[in-house]
Amino acid sequence: MQSKAETIGGLPVRAPRLTGFDWRGYIVYLFFTAVLLFFAVTIGDKGFLTVPNLFNIARNTAMIAVIAVAMTFVISAGELDLSVGSTAALSALVAALVIQAGFGMVAGVTAALGAGLLVGLVNGLFVTGLAIPSFLVTLGMMQFVRGLDMRLTYTNPVPVADNTFNGIFGKGYLFGIPSLLVWSVAAVALGHVVLRYTPFGRQVLATGGNRVAAAYSGIRVNRTKLYCFLLSGAAAALAGLLFTGMMSTARYNYGTGIELAAIAAVILGGTSLFGGRGTIIGTFVGALLIGTINNGLIIMGLDVSEQNMVAGAIIILAVAFGKKPAR
Amino acid sequence: MQSKAETIGGLPVRAPRLTGFDWRGYIVYLFFTAVLLFFAVTIGDKGFLTVPNLFNIARNTAMIAVIAVAMTFVISAGELDLSVGSTAALSALVAALVIQAGFGMVAGVTAALGAGLLVGLVNGLFVTGLAIPSFLVTLGMMQFVRGLDMRLTYTNPVPVADNTFNGIFGKGYLFGIPSLLVWSVAAVALGHVVLRYTPFGRQVLATGGNRVAAAYSGIRVNRTKLYCFLLSGAAAALAGLLFTGMMSTARYNYGTGIELAAIAAVILGGTSLFGGRGTIIGTFVGALLIGTINNGLIIMGLDVSEQNMVAGAIIILAVAFGKKPAR
Amino acid sequence: MTNLLELRDIEKSFATIPVLRRASFELRSGEVHALMGGNGAGKSTLMKILTGVYTKDGGSLVFDGREVELSGPRDAERLGIAMIFQEFSLIPTLTVAQNIFLHHEPRAGGFLNDAEAERRAAGILSDLGEDIDPRALVETLSVGACQMVEIAKALSKNARVLIMDEPTSSLSEAEARTLFSLVRKLKSEGISIVYISHRMAEIFEICDRITVMRDGHDALTRSTGEVTMQQLIEAMLGEGVEASMQYQARPISATAATVLEVENLTLEEKVVDASFTIRAGEIVGLAGLTASGRTEIAEAIFGLRRIRSGEVRVDGKPVRGTDQAIAAGVALVPENRRTQGLVLEHSMHDNMVLPNLARFTRGLFVRDGAGRRAANDAIARLKIRTDGPDKVVGLLSGGNQQKIVLAKWLERRPRLLILDEPTIGVDIGAKSDLVEIIREIAEAGTAVLVISSEFEELLAMSDRVLVLHDGRLIKELEREEIATEEVLHHAIQG
Amino acid sequence: QDGSNIGDVDHPLWYQPPSAETLELAKIDDLSDTVVSGGPRGEEGVLASTLNITEEQAQKIRDGKFTAAISMGWLGDDWATQQLIGLNETFEKLGIEVVAETNANWDDAKQLADLDAIAVLKPDLVVSIPLNTQTTASAFQSLAEAGSEIVFIDQAADGMDAPGDYAGVVSSDNLALGMYLADLLAERNGGTGEVGAMYFANDFYVTNLRYIGFVARLMAKYPDMKLIAAAGHDDPNKGQQVAQAMIARYPAMQGLYASWSIPAMGAVAAAQSYGRTPQDLPIVNENFDQIVAADMANDGFIAGISSQRPYDQGVAEATIGALALIGEDVPDYVVVPPLKVSRDNLPASYETIYRLPLPEQMAANLGQ
Numbered sequence A, B: 001m002q003s004k005a006e007t008i009g010g011l012p013v014r015a016p017r018l019t020g021f022d023w024r025g026y027i028v029y030l031f032f033t034a035v036l037l038f039f040a041v042t043i044g045d046k047g048f049l050t051v052p053n054l055f056n057i058a059r060n061t062a063m064i065a066v067i068a069v070a071m072t073f074v075i076s077a078g079e080l081d082l083s084v085g086s087t088a089a090l091s092a093l094v095a096a097l098v099i100q101a102g103f104g105m106v107a108g109v110t111a112a113l114g115a116g117l118l119v120g121l122v123n124g125l126f127v128t129g130l131a132i133p134s135f136l137v138t139l140g141m142m143q144f145v146r147g148l149d150m151r152l153t154y155t156n157p158v159p160v161a162d163n164t165f166n167g168i169f170g171k172g173y174l175f176g177i178p179s180l181l182v183w184s185v186a187a188v189a190l191g192h193v194v195l196r197y198t199p200f201g202r203q204v205l206a207t208g209g210n211r212v213a214a215a216y217s218g219i220r221v222n223r224t225k226l227y228c229f230l231l232s233g234a235a236a237a238l239a240g241l242l243f244t245g246m247m248s249t250a251r252y253n254y255g256t257g258i259e260l261a262a263i264a265a266v267i268l269g270g271t272s273l274f275g276g277r278g279t280i281i282g283t284f285v286g287a288l289l290i291g292t293i294n295n296g297l298i299i300m301g302l303d304v305s306e307q308n309m310v311a312g313a314i315i316i317l318a319v320a321f322g323k324k325p326a327r
Numbered sequence C: 001m002t003n004l005l006e007l008r009d010i011e012k013s014f015a016t017i018p019v020l021r022r023a024s025f026e027l028r029s030g031e032v033h034a035l036m037g038g039n040g041a042g043k044s045t046l047m048k049i050l051t052g053v054y055t056k057d058g059g060s061l062v063f064d065g066r067e068v069e070l071s072g073p074r075d076a077e078r079l080g081i082a083m084i085f086q087e088f089s090l091i092p093t094l095t096v097a098q099n100i101f102l103h104h105e106p107r108a109g110g111f112l113n114d115a116e117a118e119r120r121a122a123g124i125l126s127d128l129g130e131d132i133d134p135r136a137l138v139e140t141l142s143v144g145a146c147q148m149v150e151i152a153k154a155l156s157k158n159a160r161v162l163i164m165d166e167p168t169s170s171l172s173e174a175e176a177r178t179l180f181s182l183v184r185k186l187k188s189e190g191i192s193i194v195y196i197s198h199r200m201a202e203i204f205e206i207c208d209r210i211t212v213m214r215d216g217h218d219a220l221t222r223s224t225g226e227v228t229m230q231q232l233i234e235a236m237l238g239e240g241v242e243a244s245m246q247y248q249a250r251p252i253s254a255t256a257a258t259v260l261e262v263e264n265l266t267l268e269e270k271v272v273d274a275s276f277t278i279r280a281g282e283i284v285g286l287a288g289l290t291a292s293g294r295t296e297i298a299e300a301i302f303g304l305r306r307i308r309s310g311e312v313r314v315d316g317k318p319v320r321g322t323d324q325a326i327a328a329g330v331a332l333v334p335e336n337r338r339t340q341g342l343v344l345e346h347s348m349h350d351n352m353v354l355p356n357l358a359r360f361t362r363g364l365f366v367r368d369g370a371g372r373r374a375a376n377d378a379i380a381r382l383k384i385r386t387d388g389p390d391k392v393v394g395l396l397s398g399g400n401q402q403k404i405v406l407a408k409w410l411e412r413r414p415r416l417l418i419l420d421e422p423t424i425g426v427d428i429g430a431k432s433d434l435v436e437i438i439r440e441i442a443e444a445g446t447a448v449l450v451i452s453s454e455f456e457e458l459l460a461m462s463d464r465v466l467v468l469h470d471g472r473l474i475k476e477l478e479r480e481e482i483a484t485e486e487v488l489h490h491a492i493q494g
Numbered sequence D: 001q002d003g004s005n006i007g008d009v010d011h012p013l014w015y016q017p018p019s020a021e022t023l024e025l026a027k028i029d030d031l032s033d034t035v036v037s038g039g040p041r042g043e044e045g046v047l048a049s050t051l052n053i054t055e056e057q058a059q060k061i062r063d064g065k066f067t068a069a070i071s072m073g074w075l076g077d078d079w080a081t082q083q084l085i086g087l088n089e090t091f092e093k094l095g096i097e098v099v100a101e102t103n104a105n106w107d108d109a110k111q112l113a114d115l116d117a118i119a120v121l122k123p124d125l126v127v128s129i130p131l132n133t134q135t136t137a138s139a140f141q142s143l144a145e146a147g148s149e150i151v152f153i154d155q156a157a158d159g160m161d162a163p164g165d166y167a168g169v170v171s172s173d174n175l176a177l178g179m180y181l182a183d184l185l186a187e188r189n190g191g192t193g194e195v196g197a198m199y200f201a202n203d204f205y206v207t208n209l210r211y212i213g214f215v216a217r218l219m220a221k222y223p224d225m226k227l228i229a230a231a232g233h234d235d236p237n238k239g240q241q242v243a244q245a246m247i248a249r250y251p252a253m254q255g256l257y258a259s260w261s262i263p264a265m266g267a268v269a270a271a272q273s274y275g276r277t278p279q280d281l282p283i284v285n286e287n288f289d290q291i292v293a294a295d296m297a298n299d300g301f302i303a304g305i306s307s308q309r310p311y312d313q314g315v316a317e318a319t320i321g322a323l324a325l326i327g328e329d330v331p332d333y334v335v336v337p338p339l340k341v342s343r344d345n346l347p348a349s350y351e352t353i354y355r356l357p358l359p360e361q362m363a364a365n366l367g368q
């Protein structure tokens, strides 16, 4: 009779016990495993289980994963960032334009990161300096930057001919591993260590958990939030580079809708939407779960309407069986 | 020296004093007025100030407004509903199919409301019964229902030939007022009274303000939340009927993205994203602000990229000057 | 006299951990019955079962001679049971009046009648001697005012049984006095009251009977006249334990460095022209009525409030803003443990590490092991009742949460320690331990500023007492001048 | 001819003025035997009507037990639906199994992921409309390398050549489509007056051509018809909003090209709200679907439709794909000419496009 959730008038008031095996906390892993197994059995012979296909899943998940890692920080700190998609496109265009202009890859990447950091900085300053809700700031920013993206090249795509760039950020391999997978695993590993084992990570969680108490404990909560937005801007920039490398082209419409997918990955992974609790590994598995479902359902031959229905149902079920939040 | 927000380490810890005129709380009204004035001066002679154009703004805002009214309840209760857009499309299709099949308008409208309420019920039961975050439940539901919408008519549009229906829900007028405006004003008036002056409204605010304390006070917080989701489903259904009436057609992709627009209207209006505080009138003005900006910028002759940039900037500014939330 | 209600052999576990073990409790009509016990003994839990907030695992509840089952707060309300919760049940985003009448609002034709609610709320509050605007949002109120609203809310229900869970913990002397006369008045109207408190004096003053709980079981029930303080302490804490709150004179070297200098401090709110100093090793008490500005002074020193004029110096260096204050070694134990003191959903060791991140970091990484060890030390030293350092602190009893707030800051070994109402809700055993610990800290060279509304505690610790009245420092009492609580009492009235 | 009737409207961000060749072709009154748009690489268009599969070839295809996958860029209009019907019917007839059908919903990154998943199934044939010719190129290239035959709808991916990398492209004649739109407006207003154009703002090859075709025809053939307003939408559902603003600002506008059917119907709603009549504000568009057909039958604002033949396109795509699978030579650029639809030829056009008689309600409204 382990982990019976305690309730107050029907409300769960406590997380399940920390003793014993708390399988609900690991639901995203279980679900991911179950989905993988299901596809392996049903469509394993249709190519699902091949290494290239599994790499495909990882590759297609890379941008969501990178953005979701930073989003885990933002959400853990009690905020949201909806501007990541259009920021990714902005960085993609900036990088491509700089490279096209002949300044080389390093300049392109630097400029792209600069663009992402700038958006993050503005988001962060508005949210912390003026204390306005990040949902709205970043919603406005999402729209503003998308307009900028369109304007920048009059919606024309910008091809990138630099094969080193395209290799590193998109099509290449490192020791036989697709570079997109390398990037996302690197982002996940770094994010995990920072959130879990460094003072900054602690400050993020405390800020999201109780801003006032964190401030009384001497944490600079505004600075902490600002850093989270910078991180998110940088991650969006990296995602933009990955989009560009993968497609050898930058386009103004990259990343449309990626914010919701990333947030879904974060929350599926077990991070609380209300801040104070976050897990990067969970986020990654959440992103992989989404990617695997999308891939597997196509291979199963479901049409688009069925794909939507099944993917939607799986998200609901995954959380339904998942850990009940303490709040 | 009125309304100085109290701060701790730069954090607002309490709302401004209640004494003095707190203009920041009314920012959305000021902003709306300012935007109207600006357009009146710059493009008043270009057709902006004509009655049909102003009616058009109201008409275009109707669906967002109706959904945003219910969303104000959902957000005030501390939840979110992302499934409203695809639910609107579902209800639109259901109504059109029932009418097309010859069962008449009343049956069509009833069936549409039934569909909306059903989605709301499922959302509500998952969120309250299983205590899972509404963001994810309704995100999954949004996708599931969109798949269903596609399936229902294999993405084919369903025309509605019933002119009474099209008049009541779309193109008609009541005493010279476009029926879409009548519907949205009715929704706003009802929502305002219910949220502000009835026990249910109070329970919603209490639930969102502090769920545990509300439960201690004997409020059935789960039931309250469930009702909010039902309301949201019903409002989505109404919006679907309005879409259908306006276009004399139902389509599977109605309402795409309307959830974000509605949430933006709610928060612009001054409702706290963290629950416990809500204002329906503010929501309506927030929706009108969005609608006016969209209309005015097109009349000004801005292209899509510029429209995006300006609209995004206005949202950011409106909140930047707006009331600082206590949390 | 007949029993109005009886709780018989109540059992309750959270997850698998038993909290109540065959706990019994009887309440007669028209009596004031004290419920005492150490932190985590199960008092609040037992009373929450009586109000339907929790459901019991076993045992029975007899009300008015009939056995009843409560399936929620509404059932209890129907029986006429109301409770003043220790962890307030207020909605921060609603007004005072809306909170007081939450879920039993006055109506007019089906609609809410806020004007009537405000009128009635004003009436109840003025009976309580409080000057709180019924239209103010609760989130703008001080802890003391919230406590009053919580009390008013319970009173508004015209209950037959009123449970008060540490109602005076955030109140001043004067407010507590008003509350006591109210309790007597209610009693004379035949209302039965369960009174939970850690303050011995008030228990002996207003209660007819006392039940002591220990480890989830009722250990003793007696009439107030038939029991001594020492007997109560032993019932609560065990044989031979002494909980003494006596001042012990400590020689403070005349050459000790001056740590804190506050010079002509005037703030945006309340505080006007305050000047004082504290030397290393000295414990200075800050006394005053509610809203006299004590918290403001504390927060200003810690850099949380804007200074209009004047200066705060630590070790001779001017200090402004939290960053500088923390760098200078100032620590503030804030007055509200839930909103300011703890991240409730985090574990104890995470909370412990928070203000001490630098100390618990080696290289780039936080040393969780060390944090856990520190937490375990604190659990032992402050006798914190918990399953362990990993338990989410929001699930602990109020007093235990307060001990963690203290532990968190003591761990810091600050140069200047400011304690704002440090023992709210802490049981007598722990309180005397705390006094001991604070003395040790002072002896090690820390300057200490203590704000407390509890005279006993203030007197037990302070080497000197500053008296604040309406934002101004009106007196400075040397130790010799304050022999009794009366002296302090008079000084505070201004 | 000098283009003065195009005035100084704000053209789309991607706008390129019509080429001299296009302007020349735009002068030809009857375009039904002319292929106006060649392929983007200068391919010569071959009319779809010339394609044919012999019974012998059909048997060979059936024996091959081939599989096919379809990667669409969007769904939800009759164009997509009829394409799919044409494709699926033809595949079924030829015993080709459709193993996957995807919808990228206008997002080329999603299309890339879709193509990746399709690649896993190793279909013998892939039919797809690349949302962007550059960004999706790598995926199509690797499909080709893995041995799939590819038929493109509308445009081929960059860096690929027929017949080595793909079988062919099937498209509507998009410049001609745009030109017909100008013709249809002129039929209503006698080739004079002020008109507006509402375009799809995003850079999308085929829709860009239509706008350019429309402009070219005005320049070449209707010097008295003046383009006074142009505005874009980036989402078909926003058509109504954009049209409203255009009508508010240019009340003199006497005709409107409204791109697809969804924005066109939005424009109809907008025109109604301004109390305009079908006579003083005719609206033309480029999707022949049930909604605009019904409005036209009802004597509504929709004055003309420059229709593609999506079903025929689907059939043509399946046909060249199937032929390529058995090693036959197929043309690299197949063109399906548009169909000019107005009230007069509505029933016949409906039968041509939908292979069904005009629905009763519409016929009744037409007064037939």
Ligand SMILES: Nc1ncnc2c1ncn2[C@@H]1O[C@H](COP(=O)(O)OP(=O)(O)OP(=O)(O)O)[C@@H](O)[C@H]1O
Pocket: A006, A013, A014, C014, C019, C037, C038, C039, C040, C041, C042, C043, C044, C045, C046, C086, C385, C386, C395, C396, C397, C398, C399, C400, C425, C427
């Ligand atoms: N919801 C809960 N989940 C888990 N444990 C709980 C919960 N509520 C209370 N407990 C535990 O039950 C024990 C008794 O708590 P309770 O609040 O009844 O103590 P108390 O006697 O009121 O103490 P205090 O004097 O500190 O208020 C504590 O150890 C506490 O940690």
Ligand SMILES: Nc1ncnc2c1ncn2[C@@H]1O[C@H](COP(=O)(O)OP(=O)(O)OP(=O)(O)O)[C@@H](O)[C@H]1O
Pocket: B014, C140, C141, C142, C143, C144, C172, C269, C288, C289, C290, C291, C292, C293, C294, C295, C296, C335, C453
């Ligand atoms: N009317 C009010 N509006 C806003 N904040 C208030 C109000 N009254 C008190 N506060 C705040 O509540 C906190 C408690 O301060 P208070 O003035 O009560 O000081 P105190 O002397 O420490 O008294 P207490 O014994 O209540 O702690 C302070 O942060 C103060 O700013």
Ligand SMILES: O[C@@H]1[C@H](O)[C@H](O)CO[C@@H]1O
Pocket: D077, D079, D080, D154, D206, D207, D260, D287, D308
């Ligand atoms: O024309 C079709 C569709 O109908 C849509 O108009 C986009 O371009 C395609 O080629």
Ligand SMILES: [Mg+2]
Pocket: C043, C044, C045, C086, C165, C397, C398, C399
């Ligand atoms: Mg307690």
Ligand SMILES: [Mg+2]
Pocket: C294, C295, C296, C335, C420
């Ligand atoms: Mg205080």
